[in-house]
Amino acid sequence: MDSKRRVALITGASSGLGAEFARQLAARGFELILVARRRELLEKLTASLPVRARVMVADLSDRVARAEVRRCIEEEPDLELLVNNAGFGTRRRFWEADLAGQQAMHEVHVMATVELTHAALAGMVPRGRGGVINVASVASFARSASNVSYCATKGWMKDFTEGLVVELSAMGTPVRVQALCPGFTYTEFHDVLGVDRTKVAASWLWLQAAEVVRESLEGLAGGKAIVVPGWHYRLFTALFPRLPFGVRVWLQKRSPHTRDRL
């Protein structure tokens, strides 16, 4: 076996941030396992990459499909990076939105992250190398109407990552975990959601996927546990959670983002 092999498994690799992770990790010499539901897009991406890349079609809201991805992680002795990136948003107030969609979001954001991270760390920690990036969101620092499950599940991803940081650093292992918390980023996310980007936020607030991924990978190399790309989002996440809850509710009630998505 080639001892220099470094393998990364990326969920939600068929578009947006996941596809960008694939391109930037390929440029760093990683062999890739790309997971999502749309086979055609995954195959097109693998064909364009200068490294060996394998496609795994899986719907991560499905327990059986997640078990297959978990098995793939357990059987990969050179897995060096897991990127839990698959995700999506929904619209409408929590009780008015389709329950199946809310459940699927919890399965993809929470259960897939639990199960795949468990499998990955069980191999990485004994090997003494590797890392996990959990793609959360700036939404993990806030709560907004029509976005209740999204903020809650992304908040969980950040809290979960922070817990792992404590456990891993207490052990003194070099294995690293990171919660990547992007703000509005140009990907397919808002197309899937069916919202007009120009109504969601001013253009200066939007990030490019390439810069988000670059900051995440550089942050991981530097041992940064929480990465918030963009100075404006760093300012927001530093200040907003410090406000009293009543003030946060008052501010979020008035946000155009909240109004337009209801």
Ligand SMILES: NC(=O)c1ccc[n+]([C@@H]2O[C@H](COP(=O)([O-])OP(=O)(O)OC[C@H]3O[C@@H](n4cnc5c(N)ncnc54)[C@H](OP(=O)(O)O)[C@@H]3O)[C@@H](O)[C@H]2O)c1
């Ligand atoms: N764009 C933003 O403004 C923004 C901001 C903060 C955080 N994020 C987070 O960034 C992550 C990536 O999203 P993106 O912005 O790159 O959006 P995107 O372009 O829509 O990509 C989402 C990816 O998730 C995959 N996915 C969705 N549901 C899935 C399922 N049930 N099973 C397997 N894969 C699934 C999609 O692939 P298939 O459809 O092929 O399955 C796709 O590859 C998400 O977790 C999102 O919450 C995005």
